[in-house]
Every structure is written in C-alpha cells, then in structure tokens.
Amino acid sequence: MLKSKILQTTIVKKFIPERKFASRKGENGKVLVVGGSYIYHGAPILSSLAALRCGTDLVYTCVPKINAQATRSVSPNLIVLPLVDAKITRGAVHKLLGLIPKELDSATIGMGLGIQDVEALKLLVNSLLDREVKLSLDASALVPDILPVIKNKDVVVTPHEGEFKRLFGELPPNSKKEKILLVEKHAKENSVTILLKGPTDIVSDGQKTFLNVKNTPAMTVGGTGDVLSGLVAGMLSKHRKSLEAAAAAVFINGRAGVLAQKKYGLHMVATDLLEFIAVAMKPFDKVT
Numbered sequence: 001m002l003k004s005k006i007l008q009t010t011i012v013k014k015f016i017p018e019r020k021f022a023s024r025k026g027e028n029g030k031v032l033v034v035g036g037s038y039i040y041h042g043a044p045i046l047s048s049l050a051a052l053r054c055g056t057d058l059v060y061t062c063v064p065k066i067n068a069q070a071t072r073s074v075s076p077n078l079i080v081l082p083l084v085d086a087k088i089t090r091g092a093v094h095k096l097l098g099l100i101p102k103e104l105d106s107a108t109i110g111m112g113l114g115i116q117d118v119e120a121l122k123l124l125v126n127s128l129l130d131r132e133v134k135l136s137l138d139a140s141a142l143v144p145d146i147l148p149v150i151k152n153k154d155v156v157v158t159p160h161e162g163e164f165k166r167l168f169g170e171l172p173p174n175s176k177k178e179k180i181l182l183v184e185k186h187a188k189e190n191s192v193t194i195l196l197k198g199p200t201d202i203v204s205d206g207q208k209t210f211l212n213v214k215n216t217p218a219m220t221v222g223g224t225g226d227v228l229s230g231l232v233a234g235m236l237s238k239h240r241k242s243l244e245a246a247a248a249a250v251f252i253n254g255r256a257g258v259l260a261q262k263k264y265g266l267h268m269v270a271t272d273l274l275e276f277i278a279v280a281m282k283p284f285d286k287v288t
Helices: 009-015 043-053 065-074 090-099 118-130 144-150 161-168 176-190 224-238 242-267 270-284
Strands: 004-006 030-034 058-064 079-083 106-109 134-137 193-196 200-204 209-213
Touching: 009 242, 009 270, 030 043, 030 224, 043 058, 043 065, 043 224, 043 270, 058 065, 065 079, 079 090, 090 118, 106 118, 106 224, 118 134, 118 144, 134 144, 134 224, 134 242, 144 161, 161 193, 176 193, 176 200, 176 209, 193 242, 200 242, 209 242, 224 242, 224 270, 242 270
Parallel strands: 004 209, 030 058, 030 106, 058 079, 106 134
Antiparallel strands: 193 200, 200 209
C-alpha cells in the first residue's frame, strides 16, 4: 500500500492555481457536461452549477432535447446544448461534436445519462481525448466497455462502490486498508485516477493516494455525487494534473457538505452544497 495523505487545506492550496488579474472570459476554464435523461433531469444541472461555482468561466450543458427547456429555466448561467436524441446515440454524438467549442478544456460525462449505444459513448470519449480535453467519467459512463478506451489516458473516474464493481469487476471490501489497496491496484493497472466515493473518499492514480475524511452522513442524499463531478471537471479545466484536480474537487465538495450539514442538519439536499461551494473555496482564492 502506498503512503496516503489526509487532505487538508495546506495540501489543497498547492492544487488550485491562482487566477490572473488580467484574465479574460474563457481563460479560467471551459467545461462540457453531458448527462441527464427523461427521469434524471437534475444531475447535469447540479454538475454544471458546481463547475461554475468553483470558478469556471464557461459551462456547456448537454442534455436530451426533452430536458433542454427545463434546464435553461433553472439558470441563465448555463449554455444549454440539446442532444437530438433522448439517449446517447452515434448520431447525437456526431451532432454534439459539431456544436462544442474546439478549445474546450475539460468534460464530465455520465450523470443521469441514458446510453442507448455504448459505441456512441466510446465515440464521444475518444473524440474528446483526441482533442486533448481532460475527462471525468461518472455514473452511467462507468461501464466495463469504456476501460480499454480510457486506459493510459489519465482520465478521472468517480465511482461509488457499486459502480466500482461494475467498472472493475471487484466490490471494495469493508476494510479501509484493503479498500485503499484495491483502488491503488486498479488505478495503476489502468493508468487512470480513481476517486472512490464514500464516508472517506479515496483518490489515487496508483502512484499517490489521498484520503478525504468527511464525517457528513447527510451527504448520502442523491445529487451530491453530481455536484462532485462538476467540481472535478471545473478543477480539471484549470489544473490539468488529474490526481491533484480530483483531490482538490473532493476536498471542496466535502467542505461544502460540512457547511451545509451544519446549517441544515440531516435534512440537507444536494442543491444546498451549491450554496456553500464559494465559501469552501475562499481559503484558496488567489489573484496575481
């Protein structure tokens, strides 16, 4: 087992770059969020707003066309790109690739997403990687078929334990030590960064490992993982080292959860995290 570090403010400060005083729109990150379905319309909205709240300049929110109007109505800050189909298909991917900006920095894919054709998912992932877009995959995108595509590509995957089993074929054990070992093993074998969500989040690229101890039982509510996915993409748009971006994101997500639980107790919901992201980010705000 690698020597792991508990994430703290002093560590995370090194992972969040300073904002240039004279920077222009787009220079602090351009993010694509691809998710949503007929049932799970809120997931990509949570991710997109989280990416914006952590300081990203532009977020392109790609959702099925049946969700586009509702998504636009939630926030005028989102740039909404409708998928032509209700689920991911090859035709929908080809049209999306023609819409998104060429200078995109990062993308997160999978939150609440309906996938009709896994080949379409692979096409989307491969195309973004060819454009040197930093990627984070979550939820529906965490399928075994995608592993050969992302292997050795420095991609971030953000599974909970069930998704970890689906992706890697092994259920994380209850023992914390053994769980860390398993994450490190698969991260190293596949050359990816794994962010295993749980009471203590484990982030590893197989070379280094960070632990994020949250102590926030209220964060089991649905949607907190979608917020995290947006934070990962936001951090990746500014800091292209996957391990450090993922570590910074999970720390901010956890701090926002602590603050939300302090205010709302065990009755918080995922949108409450959005309220506290800016507060959680304040110790890291630097302008040069």
